[in-house]
Amino acid sequence: MKYFVCSDPHGFTSIMIKALTDAGFDRDNPEHKLIICGDCWDRGPEPVEMYKYLKDLGDKFIFIRGNHEDLFFDARREFMESGMVYSYHHKHNGTDKTIYRLDNEGLLDEVADWINAKSINYFETEHYIFVHGWIPCTEYDKWGRVLGNYYMSNWRESDDNDWYYARWKNGMEMWHKGIREPLKTIVCGHYHCGWGNYRYLGETIERSDIDYYDDEYYLSDHPFIGDGIMAIDTCTALTKKINVIKIED
Numbered sequence: 001m002k003y004f005v006c007s008d009p010h011g012f013t014s015i016m017i018k019a020l021t022d023a024g025f026d027r028d029n030p031e032h033k034l035i036i037c038g039d040c041w042d043r044g045p046e047p048v049e050m051y052k053y054l055k056d057l058g059d060k061f062i063f064i065r066g067n068h069e070d071l072f073f074d075a076r077r078e079f080m081e082s083g084m085v086y087s088y089h090h091k092h093n094g095t096d097k098t099i100y101r102l103d104n105e106g107l108l109d110e111v112a113d114w115i116n117a118k119s120i121n122y123f124e125t126e127h128y129i130f131v132h133g134w135i136p137c138t139e140y141d142k143w144g145r146v147l148g149n150y151y152m153s154n155w156r157e158s159d160d161n162d163w164y165y166a167r168w169k170n171g172m173e174m175w176h177k178g179i180r181e182p183l184k185t186i187v188c189g190h191y192h193c194g195w196g197n198y199r200y201l202g203e204t205i206e207r208s209d210i211d212y213y214d215d216e217y218y219l220s221d222h223p224f225i226g227d228g229i230m231a232i233d234t235c236t237a238l239t240k241k242i243n244v245i246k247i248e249d
Contacts, residue, residue, distance in 0.1 A: 001248070013044070037232070188233075189232055193224040
């Protein structure tokens with residue numbers, strides 16, 4: 001099986017489809033499957049198009065749940081209760097626009113049911129693990145206070161609450177702290193891969209097409225690759241690019 005893997009397309013459907021086509025993804029090839037490591041909506045202009053494209057793929061699409069899928073349900077709750085999405089973080093993340101657009105198309109409940117039925121916390125092959133942020137690695141005391149982040153060999157047994165917090169982890173940072181799965185490579189998104197390329201590999205590329213106040217975003221957007229990690233999120237809203245990696249496993 002050949003897996004075509006991307007992450008954090010954030011509603012930039014046309015950009016994602018072009019990147020998949022350029023990488024050779026053929027939806028009619030029975031040996032091709034698409035894996036998205038979460039965050040399919042928000043920030044981009046094509047949430048309806050994203051849903052229709054992914055739904056039509058059926059079992060050729062493996063959907064890793066991202067933190068923006070969690071934000072979707074929280075924003076939907078606000079909308080159902082008050083008729084509007086009112087929290088600042090939803091406006092900041094663009095979740096409100098996704099909710100309004102899907103509602104206008106009569107798709108809001110349908111998409112919610114599809115996400116719950118389709119999305120999974122992680123996907124694993126012989127040599128790879130696909131997640132959004134990172135594997136669960138936070139230890140709590142009996143009062144729920146965080147004791148620290150550590151590798152836990154039983155992370156596969158984690159409950160939905162543990163996975164909720166794992167989706168917000170910066171995988172490159174956790175990897176740098178030594179939280180890794182032995183003999184496997186974790187493929188993750190969530191955090192701009194240029195962050196790791198800059199901090200851990202010393203890469204800096206000024207981008208004339210991005211006007212942003214934070215120097216972290218004047219960075220390379222190719223995958224961050226190390227022993228046991230491939231971080232692939234390109235921060236598409238800024239770079240207008242999506243990384244697609246091909247894996248046979």
